Amino acid sequence: MISLTEMSSNLTNFITKDLEYNEDKKEIIHYAIETTLLSIFGTLLLILFAFAVNALKAALFAAIFGVLLRRVSGGAHFNTPSKCLVIGALLYSSIGFLAKTLVEYHLISDYILWLFLLLSLLIVFFLAPVDSENKPIHSVKLRFRLKGLSIAFVLVAFFISLISSNLLLNVSMCMGILYQSITLLPIFNKRGGG
Secondary structure, three states, X not given: OOXXXXXXXXXXXXXXXXXXXXXXXXXHHHHXXXXXXXXXXXXXXXXXXXXXXXXXXXXXXXXXXXXXXXXXXXXXXXXXXXXXXXXXXXXXXXXXXXXXXXXXXXXXXXXXXXXXXXXXHHHHHHHOOEOOOOOOOOOHHHHHHHHHHHHHHHHHHHHHHHHOOOHHHHHHHHHHHHHHHHOOOHHHOOOOOO
């Protein structure tokens, strides 16, 4: 079976075969193709798993907010993209299933959601952004900016939870954010927090 890297390489070669691109330009195209393919496959896996547990909407809400926070906060990394895709899809599907169940059986309150967001805010405040060995953050200015964006994101989620009457959205969002915040803890990261 062909790997994503091989598929990306083949597509890069096909796209650039008539163009006189140097290796740097080809590498940029390869990276863009591989990133796009990973996003597509990750989304399809999430939809498949979430559909299997009948929690598609909740899983998508959780994943959207968790992934958006991850873009600015960083967090734990797996050693291969395929592990990241499968485990991420399974976890967000599980979060969606749990969120849907909590809403259906009225087992959650606004106070619990706000507690989730408060915990997330504290974790983000003290640890974000968390970089990785492959993508270290050297700039103090960038680190400060990412921390600010992470904090702002959690505060925006709190505001959404105050004004939204969609309980499934609120529960899924808060649980997705809490999960992403937990991935910042040093136990999940060799490099620790920032």
